[in-house]
Amino acid sequence: MSAARLIQGNEACAEGALAAGCRFFGGYPITPSTEIAEMMAARLPRVGGKFIQMEDEIASMAAIIGASLAGLKVMTATSGPGFSLKLENVGFAAMCEVPCVIANVQRAGPSTGGPTAVGQGDIMQARWGTHGDHPTVAFMPYSVRDSFDLTVTGFNCAEELRVPVVILLDEVIGHMRERVELPDPAMLSIIDRRRPDPSVTAPSDYLPYDHSAEPVPAMADFGSGYRYHVTGLHHNERGMPTGKAPEIDRLVRRLAAKMELAREKYLLYEEHETEDAEILVIAGGSPVRPAKRAVRMAREAGIRAGLFVPRTIWPFPGDRVRELARTARRIIVPELNLGQMVLEVERYAYSSGAPVKIESLGRVDGELFTPGQIYTAIQEALL
Amino acid sequence: MPAISEYLRSGVLPHIWCPGCGHGIILAAILRAIARVDPPKDEVVVVSGIGCASRAPGYLDFNTLHTTHGRALAFATGIKLAKPNMRVIVITGDGDAAAIGGNHLIHAARRNIGITTICFNNSIYGMTGGQYSPLTPVGATATTAPYGHLEPSFDLCELARASGASFVARGTAYHTNALTDLVYQALENKGFSFVEAISQCPVSYGRRNKLGDAAAMLTWQKEHAVNVRAAAKLSPEELQGKVVTGVLHNSPRQEYTDAYAELAARLSQSKGGRPA
Numbered sequence: 001m002s003a004a005r006l007i008q009g010n011e012a013c014a015e016g017a018l019a020a021g022c023r024f025f026g027g028y029p030i031t032p033s034t035e036i037a038e039m040m041a042a043r044l045p046r047v048g049g050k051f052i053q054m055e056d057e058i059a060s061m062a063a064i065i066g067a068s069l070a071g072l073k074v075m076t077a078t079s080g081p082g083f084s085l086k087l088e089n090v091g092f093a094a095m096c097e098v099p100c101v102i103a104n105v106q107r108a109g110p111s112t113g114g115p116t117a118v119g120q121g122d123i124m125q126a127r128w129g130t131h132g133d134h135p136t137v138a139f140m141p142y143s144v145r146d147s148f149d150l151t152v153t154g155f156n157c158a159e160e161l162r163v164p165v166v167i168l169l170d171e172v173i174g175h176m177r178e179r180v181e182l183p184d185p186a187m188l189s190i191i192d193r194r195r196p197d198p199s200v201t202a203p204s205d206y207l208p209y210d211h212s213a214e215p216v217p218a219m220a221d222f223g224s225g226y227r228y229h230v231t232g233l234h235h236n237e238r239g240m241p242t243g244k245a246p247e248i249d250r251l252v253r254r255l256a257a258k259m260e261l262a263r264e265k266y267l268l269y270e271e272h273e274t275e276d277a278e279i280l281v282i283a284g285g286s287p288v289r290p291a292k293r294a295v296r297m298a299r300e301a302g303i304r305a306g307l308f309v310p311r312t313i314w315p316f317p318g319d320r321v322r323e324l325a326r327t328a329r330r331i332i333v334p335e336l337n338l339g340q341m342v343l344e345v346e347r348y349a350y351s352s353g354a355p356v357k358i359e360s361l362g363r364v365d366g367e368l369f370t371p372g373q374i375y376t377a378i379q380e381a382l383l
Numbered sequence: 384m385p386a387i388s389e390y391l392r393s394g395v396l397p398h399i400w401c402p403g404c405g406h407g408i409i410l411a412a413i414l415r416a417i418a419r420v421d422p423p424k425d426e427v428v429v430v431s432g433i434g435c436a437s438r439a440p441g442y443l444d445f446n447t448l449h450t451t452h453g454r455a456l457a458f459a460t461g462i463k464l465a466k467p468n469m470r471v472i473v474i475t476g477d478g479d480a481a482a483i484g485g486n487h488l489i490h491a492a493r494r495n496i497g498i499t500t501i502c503f504n505n506s507i508y509g510m511t512g513g514q515y516s517p518l519t520p521v522g523a524t525a526t527t528a529p530y531g532h533l534e535p536s537f538d539l540c541e542l543a544r545a546s547g548a549s550f551v552a553r554g555t556a557y558h559t560n561a562l563t564d565l566v567y568q569a570l571e572n573k574g575f576s577f578v579e580a581i582s583q584c585p586v587s588y589g590r591r592n593k594l595g596d597a598a599a600m601l602t603w604q605k606e607h608a609v610n611v612r613a614a615a616k617l618s619p620e621e622l623q624g625k626v627v628t629g630v631l632h633n634s635p636r637q638e639y640t641d642a643y644a645e646l647a648a649r650l651s652q653s654k655g656g657r658p659a
């Protein structure tokens with residue numbers, strides 16, 4: 001452990017990226033994510049890395065994909081409107097299986113909305129924002145330390161699965177300062193993408209999109225001797241465009257299967273007093289802290305309340321929610337939108353067949369929940 | 384000097400371009416220029432956007448990347464900065480480079496990043512069937528300008544020069560050898576190079592504008608091209624309707640990734656405290 005520091009979630013996110021081995025950052029200024037770019041601009045040139053502020057959000061997403069193809073671990077950071085702009089190229093990264101990490105420090109929308117106001121309105125967008133069926137893994141940190149940890153995990157996931165990974169911070173998590181002790185980078189478990197082994201795979205035999213390597217083929221760096229084609233068009237195992245239905249089907253299904261692999265290896269969540277909880281609160285991101293307090297207040301009042309915290313938001317840890325729904329009479333879902341994560345909660349909880357009732361507690365005024373607001377919802381659930 | 388056939392992925396031919404298209408001629412000129420430089424194939428990256436011209440990299444035995452519409456230069460910037468030793472070439476079209484990708488063109492030129500950009504200008508969106516582009520001449524007919532095009536067109540070479548490109552040239556498919564020479568010089572320039580290559584699209588542009596077949600359109604290029612040295616002696620009236628070709632601008636200055644390397648070296652010498 002290094003010494004304790006008082007830092008923002010955005011700084012912890014940048015520290016996590018550097019610790020995970022990020023050596024390329026393409027950025028564009030936008031509130032409330034800008035501190036991540038500023039910190040990477042200061043640090044990367046000192047560690048042999050590259051930072052560039054591109055001419056727009058689209059270009060910064062494109063630049064990191066290019067740098068990833070050249071072999072570096074890459075990241076960009078954005079918020080609200082900027083995330084919307086990046087999404088076409090996020091789909092390109094998913095289709096071409098280019099590892100990359102996108103920090104989206106969510107602000108209150110829609111549109112320009114509130115640049116310094118907190119929101120969680122991008123939960124569905126993170127999963128489905130780019131067109132077509134595609135894999136996207138997303139993590140949602142609930143504290144400054146969690147921003148560090150989940151950014152490291154996000155890089156590992158991006159590299160192992162060859163997918164774009166979204167770190168869904170929010171304005172409160174990004175700007176809140178907490179005392180943290182960050183782990184020694186040497187103690188972290190770091191995953192690098194699997195590359196073809198020249199002693200095993202000759203360049204002429206290399207299949208950049210080998211379907212038999214289900215579901216993640218080895219990825220060669222541009223310039224490493226494996227010359228291959230990368231295209232956003234439907235492509236065959238060699239990477240060349242194809243219009244053949246069986247090849248297209250095989251490709252799109254293999255890409256989608258990465259979500260199942262993410263479910264096996266990267267499904268992270270926390271639970272507090274859920275074992276006997278008849279009132280279950282499910283919260284992620286900045287609402288976790290007021291929710292924790294509300295659950296504690298409820299316990300002190302003799303109410304059997306518990307808290308479930310998804311840290312991986314996509315894929316959603318629905319199987320565990322389904323189990324918990326068998327004990328809970330009532331599930332309350334506070335989120336800083338008008339009901340996005342709750343749709344997943346409903347999907348899984350109702351499929352349990354248990355007579356659970358689910359309440360969406362939305363807040364969209366650009367402010368964070370108070371513990372009292374969530375506690376009141378718990379009390380009302382008992383009536 | 385390698386034969387250009389060594390640069391083709393022969394297994395994926397034939398190409399998708401229409402009979403009479405000028406793009407194959409321009410691609411051959413590019414490959415001859417690369418052969419003259421003769422870099423290791425592993426160190427060459429060819430990046431493109433979307434459109435007819437942008438299908439070229441798929442046929443080439445280099446590291447090749449067919450990106451999203453207009454964004455080739457932004458992807459290429461990431462590659463060049465990540466691996467400055469690589470020779471990065473961008474192939475784009477007039478719609479890809481001047482409309483949806485215009486912002487990336489001016490900023491790549493401003494940075495003077497070491498990317499050689501060749502814009503295949505056929506004056507039209509060919510892939511989608513003949514819609515007007517920023518380089519469609521005023522008055523021409525397109526499927527989205529059925530009554531004649533109202534907008535003046537860009538001079539992309541002027542745009543690239545004004546934005547900071549250190550090498551700018553224009554050639555045509557007809558003048559193939561001259562085009563090869565221009566691309567060769569563009570490749571030899573260390574900073575951002577821009578070459579506009581006039582192509583012909585008999586199917587989606589020529590036919591609709593009664594310009595004749597491919598041979599007639601190539602003859603038009605022959606008759607309307609004026610070398611920049613000859614053009615210097617002509618009046619604006621005499622140059623009306625002509626296409627000025629040759630090296631239009633050649634002014635080497637510091638390349639972007641070199642500047643970045645200098646910064647990194649400077650920082651490694653001054654070990655000072657970690658920046659805030």
